[in-house]
Amino acid sequence: MSTYNFDYLDELEAEAIHILREVAGQFEKPALLFSGGKDSITLVRLAEKAFRPGKFPFPLVHIDTGHNFEETITYRDKMIERIGERLIVGSVQESINQGKVIEQTGKNASRNALQTVTLLDTIxxxxxxxxxxxxxxxxxxxxxKERIFSVRDEFGQWDPKRQRPELWNIYNGKIHKGENVRVFPISNWTELDVWNYIRREKIELPSIYFSHEREVITRNGQLMAASPFLNMDDEDVVFRKQVRFRTVGDMSCTAAVESEATLIDDIIDEISASKISERGARLDDKVSEAAMEDRKKGGYF
Amino acid sequence: MNILKFFTAGSVDDGKSTLIGRLLYDTDSILADQLEALQSSNRKNDDGTIDLAILTDGLRAEREQGITIDVAYKYFQTEKRKFIIADTPGHIQYTRNMVTGASTANLAIILIDARNGVVEQTIRHSYLVSLLGIKHIVVCINKMDMVNYSEEVYSSIIDKYKVLAQQLKLKDVTYIPVSALKGDNIVQNSVHMDWYNGESLLHFLEQVDTDNLDKSQLARMPVQWVIRPQTDKLHDYRGYAGRVLSGTFKLNDKVTVLPSGASSTIEKIEFFDQLPDAAHAGQSVTIHLKDDVDISRGDTIVNASALPQESKLIEADLCWMDGRALDTSIMYLIQHNSKVTKCKISEILHKVDINTLEKHPADEFKLNDIGRVILKTADALAFDLYDENRANGSAILVDSRTNLTVGALMFRAAVE
Known part of the structure; x- marks a missing residue:
């Protein structure tokens, strides 16, 4: 038996590729939800590893809140051109125009919650x-607590009490018409694993992940990018700061962190030393202790 | 660096969630904002310190009831290793969740409350560990602080456990006296138990042989997907995509494709932009064969000199996971890696009382029941025995009326 190196990143990668190929094998019409964030960018690389030199057996789907960081959209379009795969855009603005959702008002208004409706409509x-x-x-x-193959009912709802047992590396994707499955190939990765993988694979990322100077305001103790999408008033003082973003979401709910990290090595050092979790910079999780559970039950990603 | 996947068996009363919380806390794996959320929570220990158990109780109902309902996965890392913990509930009504968490683990931590010793639940958890063939077992005698860190209490418990381990044929068992609440022998060696000369739990977990890599000769790769670009440039390209379950495939190896039985030779192994000369257990690759063989999803490529068993009648252990009882008159689907075929449970050989380990004849199988059955499949399965090759010796049962996963199967023998 020959020896070989198979470290933790190789193992996580092999598991994710296996899951992606199970999706290809088990479903008629799968899709890959692409947000422009580092995790979905990692998924695209994993899909290349799973299916090249063939085409992806699924399109990419972007749920566009209309409140994007411009850098994300530029990145998205360039990437689609490079990989030559199909992109479907579901627009939150359109859902608003159609009256399916109503724009939130007030200081903490965000389109984050509205995405769920657009996502379910697109599905x-x-x-x-x-x-x-x-x-x-x-x-x-x-x-x-969520499974890798997570079944949603026709209303997109996750029922945490009725999850299917998921054993060994066997994934049960059988569903009734109208239901769908959310599949999470990088369930077992940590934030640091994703960064280490991006470094190893030399994957290009949107520039907002790296340190840059930007106009910000302080909101609920966090730095928010000043933008037309943020409801600001006279109390909000705009100032310039050297920042970067740890997650890429709707501009109105994604907080920046102060950072000098311009290289991926700097980011990995920063995260290793950090005492704040990644979703700590997401206002959407702060609403209550069960905020994410409630949103997932309602059909959120 | 590699990954150790382990699971914890025990109930909240044994301090299971506290043990995991302690591991995370003492390895600095809890971040400031999570800690802040914890501190602002209303649940505190009697002495006012943070209740570490909250760290693993993810669902609202679990926090409200102070129990673990479902498997929660937790991640932490030291300089030596990455860890994935499956935190599983210990109560008998959640046996199926424990089986789920255990199915992917290569080490089990069994918790015993030092005040109570080996109890019914210890027997049940140990049985499940033996059933699922978990390689390493760590028995943590917890709450040593409540018995004055007594060596005698500890010794009498492990003497009792050794009898059980022998009965269940558990081989690799390690015993550690701990207090999850106070942190004794979890990360740091305890100052209260100088009679204990072994390692702390974390130190043991960092050192234990993970054996993620299967070194057997049983080279197996179920085909998940056939890559056929069908472009002008790649007109004849035909790659079989899958994850090597066990063993190693090398260039020019003679292989057999099952169920057809067709033979061929490995022409090329592809991994994205690389062309390795071998594919090992755990790797997801694309294999090309020299001959034009008809292969599709559900087929398995195997080493021609170490063939798996092939049968439509299989003796297996079954853990029933659905509220709707087993119906021996209907057809289920069996999913064995990428292969799905119809099947029936043609006979229930016995059911095991998992609290006493006694076997009983039975004619019904309900939620959380475990026992031995004979199943009859529509297509023959190419499988190995679970004890010899876990990855190719396991399958799930799906109820085609509800699409739910209703059973976990461990293959024990082909029926002649």
């Missing part, structure tokens, strides 16, 4: 039976 329109997402179990305590 229904294209009849997707599986949606691959980049969620990880280390992000949040409700996610720590």
């Amino acid at each position: 229904a329109e294209h009849q997707f039976d599986a949606c691959i997402g980049g969620a990880r179990r280390d992000e949040e305590k409700a996610r720590a």
Whole structure:
């Protein structure tokens, strides 16, 4: 028996590729949910490893809140061109125009919660039976309990008490018409694993992950990018700061962290030393102790 | 650096969640904002310190009831190793969740409350560990602080456990006296038990042989997907994509494709932009064969000189996981890696009382029941015995009426 190196990143990678190929094998109309964030960018690389030189057996789907960081959209379009795969965009603005959702008002207004409706509409329109997402179990305590193949009913709801047992490396993707499965190939990765993988694979990322100077305001103790999407008033003082973002979401709910990290090595050092978790910079999780569980039950990613 | 996956068996009363919380806390794996959320929570220990158990109780109902309902996965890392913990509930009504958590683990921690010693639940958990073939077992005698860190209490418990271990044929068992609440022998060696000369729990977990890599000769790769670009440039490209379950495939190896029985030779192994000369257990690769063989998803490529068993009648241990009882008159689906076929449970040989380990004849199988059955499949399965090759010796049962996963199967023998 020959010896070989198979370290933890190789093992996580092999597991994720296996899961992606199970999606290809088990579903009629899968899709990959692409947010422009590092986790979904990692998924794209894993899909390349799973299916090249063939095409992906699924399109990429972006749920566009309309409140994007411009850098994310630029990155997205360039990446789609490079990989030559199909992109479907579900627009929150359109859902608002159609009256399916109503824009929130007030200081903490965000389109984050509205995404769920657009996502479910996009799934229904294209009849997707599986949606691959980049969620990880280390992000949040409700996610720590979610299966890799997570079945949603026709209303997109997750029922944490009725999860299917998931044994060995066998994934049961059987569903009834109208239901769909959310699939999380990087469930077992941590934030640091993702960064180490991006470094190892030399994957390009949107520039907002790296330190840059930007106009910000302080909101609920956190730095928010000043933008037309943020409801600001006279009390909000805009100032310039050297920052970066640890997650990429809607501009109105993604906080920046002060950072000088311009290289991926700097970021890995920063995260290793950090005492704040990644979702700590997400206002959407702060609402209550069960915020994520409630949103997932409602059909959120 | 590699990964150790382990699971913890015990109930909240044994301090299971506290033990995990302690491991995370003492290895500095809890971040400031999570700690802040903990501190602002209303649940505190009697002495006012943070209740570390909250760290693993993810669902609202679990926090409300102070119990673990479902498997929670937790991650931490030291300089030596990465760890994935499956935190599983210990109560008998959640046996299926424990089986789920145990199925991917290579080490089990069994918790015993020092005040109570070996109890019914210890027997049940140890039985499940033996059933699922977990390689390493660590028995943590917890709450040593409540018995004055007494060596005698500890010794009498492990003497009793050794009898059980022998009965269950558990081989690799390590005993550690701990107090999860006070932190004794979890990360640091205890100052209260100088009579104990062994390692702390974390130190043991860092050192134990993980054996993630299967070194057997049983080279197996179920085909998950056939890559056929069908472009002008890659007109004849035909790659079989899958994850090597066990063993090693090398270039020019003679292989057999099952169920067809067709033979061929490995022409090329591909991994994205690399062309390795071998594919090992655990790796997801694409294999090309020299001959034009008809292969699709559900087929298995195996080493031609170490063939698996092939049968439509299989004796297996079954753990029933659904609220709807087993119906021996209907057809289920069996999913064995990428292969799905119809099947029936044709006979229940016995059921095991998992609290006493006694075997009873039975004609019904309900939620959390475990026992030996004979199953009859529509297509023959190419499998290995669970004890010899866990990855190719296990399968799940799916109820096609509900699509739920209703049973976990461990293959024990082909029926002649």
